[in-house]
């Protein structure tokens with residue numbers, strides 16, 4: 140909450156997203172930090188990286204995209220967190236514990252797949268996508284200049300420029316992936332996340348189903364607009380049903396594609412309305428059609444200027460809170476929130492360089508904030524698969540060496556059982572015959588005899 144003489148009244152105003160109360164409007168944007176292990180596990184390096192952002196005051200710490208099905212996990216570039224097996228709960232719980240210890244709320248961004256933007260480890264498996272035979276291709280001149288060197292000179296990042304061949308997902312496969320994904324979201328609740336964000340922007344699988352460029356299907360998931368929206372709408376319905384009411388649910392979409400003939404802002408507003416009807420608690424707006432479109436996914440200063448207008452236009456059509464990215468200037472962000480342009484500011488690279496940004500705003504020390512210079516070193520190094528680094532924050536990626544980010548005994552603000560589990564309304568998804576009319580057995584049918592000789 141803002142102190143009397145603090146001018147950042149709007150940025151510091153608490154807000155509710157579904158059942159979750161956020162202490163203010165500055166959140167960590169989802170960024171795949173590539174600090175997870177080879178098998179999608181949370182490493183100490185990853186956990187302490189997030190701890191630093193929680194300690195720096197972010198009200199909500201959103202993870203980078205977590206692979207939400209086994210199939211999805213086979214098509215990552217570099218490394219991402221995984222959550223599709225109960226075994227993944229352990230590392231994720233260590234992560235949420237650390238975030239809660241530093242008084243932030245934890246949000247898991249989770250993806251059902253990268254589709255045609257996926258890469259199989261052995262380069263042979265066809266990437267499961269909305270449509271077969273549509274690999275992406277990045278035009279070098281469209282990408283950020285700073286990573287051109289890596290792309291031109293080194294084979295591994297260079298192979299990112301042309302995607303792999305794709306195969307069309309069958310309807311049966313779509314349904315089983317959706318079900319597995321919804322179940323993975325339940326695992327996230329058990330792992331202690333307060334919020335779940337479905338990852339649907341930037342030309343990844345859900346976005347591919349929406350876009351006329353990447354969806355050439357002729358069945359119920361392709362063709363007319365209603366059909367192209369079906370995949371994302373179904374995923375959202377299933378996740379909402381699966382995770383119950385104790386957890387906040389958001390969806391991240393691109394506000395427009397910025398490609399001739401591509402998805403327009405009006406169409407994406409229509410998507411936003413559909414998602415609101417399906418019971419999500421906030422909408423997060425990012426931008427751009429994905430890898431081929433070049434530049435709006437991780438915008439430079441100029442490309443970030445129109446983003447508050449996205450917020451304004453979506454807010455006219457929906458009632459739930461709207462989050463936007465890339466608004467690094469706190470004075471402008473505060474004014475824009477006050478003017479009703481958006482509700483939440485998701486800070487990405489800005490919290491790479493200065494995780495203390497939210498604390499500095501809360502203490503009215505905006506001049507002490509180290510501002511992102513859009514050099515894209517973070518992006519280049521992570522694309523090369525070498526973790527994350529920033530030339531202006533020597534601590535980024537080395538937070539594990541700082542004892543300040545370590546955890547201690549459980550504090551009072553930490554819940555022992557997650558809010559989502561306490562709500563007690565996560566249905567069983569695996570066994571369709573498990574209905575309320577089958578009561579849980581109260582009495583054992585034979586006496587428990589205990590260990591020892593019979």
Ligand SMILES: Cc1cc2nc3c(=O)[nH]c(=O)nc-3n(C[C@H](O)[C@H](O)[C@H](O)COP(=O)(O)O)c2cc1C
Nearest residue numbers: 168169170171203204437464465486487488489518
């Ligand atoms: C290294 C890196 C990884 C990213 N990974 C993700 C991701 O996993 N999911 C996502 O929705 N956006 C991702 N983004 C986009 C950011 O969330 C954000 O929208 C973008 O960086 C613009 O915000 P900023 O100007 O504050 O950095 C990533 C960006 C960067 C730089």
